Amino acid sequence: MSDARAVVVTCSTRAAAGQYEDETGPAIVNWFEGRGFEVASQVVPDGDAVGTAIGAALGVGADVVITTGGTGVAPSDATPEQTRPHLLADLPGLAEAVRARGVAAGLPTAVLSRGLAGVAASANATGRALVVNLPGSKGGVKDGLAVLDGVLDHVLDQLHGGAH
Template sequence: MRRAAVITCSNRAAAGTYADRSGPVIVAALRSWGFEVEDSAVVSDGDPVGEALRSALASGVDLVLTTGGTGLTPTDRTPEQTRPLLDRVVPGLAEAIRAAGAAKGVPTAVLSRGLAGCVGRTLVVNLPGSTGGVRDALAVLEPVVEHALSQLAGGDH
């Protein structure tokens, strides 16, 4: 069984100002796809995101999905915490996620700075923080994630 981790990157959710809504959407989808995944870890923006990413990667999961922190506000730092960890970038995946949102009539989807890439045999993808953006991203990921993970594990094309 494939294992995944979900990290919600939000100052307000981490402080308890509001409930994490996007993390549970991702967790439910991953479980329906057959992944073993714990509930979302909720962390503040900035350095705590990098710490959570390193912890998830050290646990040996196959897939790490983050949600939030990909916008343009000064506290949106998820890509900056993700980029130094990546061995290889998978730009087409991040571009497809942005394009899916824009195609659904959300022009601001193109402002997401989310990244996708590989750390060893783990796929890491930054998803938007909104539940709509998460659903659009999951629709992009579902048909390709198993193939991507198979390739990372040494499978053929």
Template sequence: MTTKAPTDATPRVAQIIVASTRAAAGVYPDRTGPVIETWLLDRGWSVAALDVVPDGDRVGQALGAAIAAHCDLVITTGGTGVSPHDETPEQTLPHLDRLIPGLAEELRRRGAASTPLALLSRGYVGVARGRTVVVNLPGSTGGVRDGLAVLDDVLPHLIDQLHGLDHTP
């Protein structure tokens, strides 16, 4: 299924936050952010920014700024695992007013069809300030593609609901 444009035709704005200490330091280029950016642009979204930040507090700061800028969607990639530096979920949770656990569970379930390591992801999906959807995706291109396939199925309806639009799928 391919995500259709939002039903009210209002341009939607997204921000991408890549959590990778090594990519932020220039050790290697990030490969996940461009995958997300292309996916968003192909679906009619405007991308406000693609930020590559080190793991930890900078993720929370970037999230806070994107939410304050009234982005409709913030997708993070990376930092969702169990290594000592993976803190994206801890940086995300304080910003969320409402969790969407079923969507986070489906991200893991769908990813597990590709690799059992997807079950180690601790990512959240939720709503911040009643209007911004925040999605934590893993830091691999495969995990990102699996996650975007899940979003394809539900994102237009989710955004429409947050904007008070039609509840019919």
């Protein structure tokens, strides 16, 4: 996808405050760059800033928006709640496949991720984008990218009006 645009949003209050280095966002950026995407990334605190960042990414025409972090059950984990208002259609099978991949990799707590996946309105040429919430752990991101690796090109083709 040489002309596709991706935005990666790391959702972490501690990383946004500089208390620790974000490792998951750069891993996702590297994955997209390896696929030929133009990629932008940012680190934002948990909460309303996540929804604002997703909206901004869609507003500048992202084809794909991937978040990392804020999908668990901690009181500050609000990425799914900030994502949902942007979705036109849910892709529950994609979100479930990310959780299932984590469980299969030996991490039973992967089922606690509340991450969403879906289609959102975008300012890109097709007017639609894929949005996926990945966990904030390195393993969760690895599992999520493995799932996306098998479907991303097909999803983008579909969003651009391709045949089934």
